[in-house]
Amino acid sequence: MERVGILGGTFDPIHVGHIQMAEAALRGLELSEVLIVPDGRPPHKGQVTPGRHRLAMARLAAEERPGLRVSDVELRRRGVTYTVDTLAHLRAKHPQRDYIYIVGSDTLMVLESWRAFGRAAALLAGVAVARREGDDLAAIRRQAAYLTEKYGLHIYLLEESVAAVSSTQVRRLAARDQRLEGLVCPAVAQYIRRHRLYRDPMLEELRRTMTPPRYRHTLGVEQTALSLAARYGVDQDKAQLAALLHDCAKHMEQEDMKALVRRWGIDTAPGEEDSRALLHAAAGMAAAQEKFSVTDPQVLSAIRWHTTGKPGMSRLDQIIYLADMIEPGRKDFPGLDLIRRTAWHDLDQAMLIAARRTVAYVKGRGMPLNPRTVELLDSLEAAQAGAGPEGAVPARPEPVPQPGPGPESQALPESQAFPEPQSPQPGSPEPGGAGGREKPRRGKESR
Numbered sequence: 156m157e158r159v160g161i162l163g164g165t166f167d168p169i170h171v172g173h174i175q176m177a178e179a180a181l182r183g184l185e186l187s188e189v190l191i192v193p194d195g196r197p198p199h200k201g202q203v204t205p206g207r208h209r210l211a212m213a214r215l216a217a218e219e220r221p222g223l224r225v226s227d228v229e230l231r232r233r234g235v236t237y238t239v240d241t242l243a244h245l246r247a248k249h250p251q252r253d254y255i256y257i258v259g260s261d262t263l264m265v266l267e268s269w270r271a272f273g274r275a276a277a278l279l280a281g282v283a284v285a286r287r288e289g290d291d292l293a294a295i296r297r298q299a300a301y302l303t304e305k306y307g308l309h310i311y312l313l314e315e316s317v318a319a320v321s322s323t324q325v326r327r328l329a330a331r332d333q334r335l336e337g338l339v340c341p342a343v344a345q346y347i348r349r350h351r352l353y354r355d356p357m358l359e360e361l362r363r364t365m366t367p368p369r370y371r372h373t374l375g376v377e378q379t380a381l382s383l384a385a386r387y388g389v390d391q392d393k394a395q396l397a398a399l400l401h402d403c404a405k406h407m408e409q410e411d412m413k414a415l416v417r418r419w420g421i422d423t424a425p426g427e428e429d430s431r432a433l434l435h436a437a438a439g440m441a442a443a444q445e446k447f448s449v450t451d452p453q454v455l456s457a458i459r460w461h462t463t464g465k466p467g468m469s470r471l472d473q474i475i476y477l478a479d480m481i482e483p484g485r486k487d488f489p490g491l492d493l494i495r496r497t498a499w500h501d502l503d504q505a506m507l508i509a510a511r512r513t514v515a516y517v518k519g520r521g522m523p524l525n526p527r528t529v530e531l532l533d534s535l536e537a538a539q540a541g542a543g544p545e546g547a548v549p550a551r552p553e554p555v556p557q558p559g560p561g562p563e564s565q566a567l568p569e570s571q572a573f574p575e576p577q578s579p580q581p582g583s584p585e586p587g588g589a590g591g592r593e594k595p596r597r598g599k600e601s602r
């Protein structure tokens with residue numbers, strides 16, 4: 156009996172992990188071929204890229220890879236597609252074939268939630284499980300034993316492990332026009348660029364209105380804010396949105412900023428309206444609502460206070476304030492390294508060092524201090540004093556901040572307030588150092 160593998164999925168887009176899964180099964184189980192089957196309208200997903208693009212990319216990825224073939228069987232079917240129907244169709248068409256379904260280890264755990272799983276299992280000669288680095292092998296074996304016991308389904312654990320790439324990671328990089336090499340095959344990367352897939356209207360707008368260094372800075376803030384949010388258990392979507400929009404009004408003329416801020420009834424501190432470097436935070440809060448339809452008060456607050464800070468900042472406020480200051484492209488300034496290191500283990504302490512640094516910098520330049528910044532520092536100093544001698548402040552002396560190229564804060568002229576950032580590393584790893592594992596794709600009653 157001929158044995159054929161099936162690798163189903165949304166493939167939005169197909170990436171090297173998918174190809175490795177198919178080839179690991181092809182070699183490991185001596186299959187005659189593996190069919191790559193892009194979903195039609197998957198039951199578990201909202202918006203997906205049109206089938207013709209996903210199919211074209213799958214074909215490009217499978218090209219010149221002996222043993223891999225792309226099937227449009229699901230794309231040709233109307234409506235929501237379920238694996239059980241595809242299997243029934245294929246078995247009826249090729250009764251002489253045995254089919255092995257190939258899944259990732261995360262999918263194995265939720266396999267039973269597939270529609271009519273018992274019937275699907277009966278149509279299969281087995282399921283091949285591709286492992287990824289760091290998988291819990293004991294849990295995989297337990298689940299495999301359970302499915303075999305309950306459904307008589309043979310489960311093959313493939314020897315070769317596959318790269319922990321995710322389509323989400325690829326889409327995120329593509330939206331930022333960053334390098335996809337190593338994550339998808341070159342022809343797919345080219346296809347994504349040529350067809351401008353995964354472009355995000357918000358990012359496109361930011362790229363259109365910002366100077367290239369500021370856009371790179373924004374992406375650096377996003378990357379840092381995502382990592383900090385993961386580190387401190389703060390909502391990553393909110394951190395990402397606030398980071399992307401924190402400087403969304405910075406390109407505006409001062410008079411336009413003033414009008415915008417007034418239109419949205421945003422209070423400003425004395426002197427704030429007179430400083431473009433300060434006013435862009437309040438204007439950013441207004442623009443986030445007016446132009447980008449943001450309504451989340453936590454996100455708006457983080458944008459509002461990213462420059463001056465204020466007492467009683469939320470974790471999200473702190474993350475955006477600090478990410479703005481320490482993102483990888485920031486030009487060095489005295490104390491930057493200490494703030495960077497501290498931010499990873501103690502946000503309050505990092506805020507204290509940052510606020511001290513800012514106040515010293517502004518005073519050193521003989522410029523007026525923003526009252527919010529003074530209040531911020533006072534509140535952080537008071538909290539530290541309240542923490543007692545065993546409190547959060549490290550024993551090591553802090554470097555005395557010197558006037559120099561400053562953090563973006565206070566009433567600095569634009570050129571000083573915004574040191575030209577170096578470009579963040581293209582194709583940098585997923586924030587938080589996570590390998591970018593895609594969430595289990597199969598929800599309840601899926602596939």
Ligand SMILES: [Fe+2]
Nearest residue numbers: 401402462563
């Ligand atoms: Fe800013």
Ligand SMILES: [Fe+2]
Nearest residue numbers: 401402479563
């Ligand atoms: Fe910024």
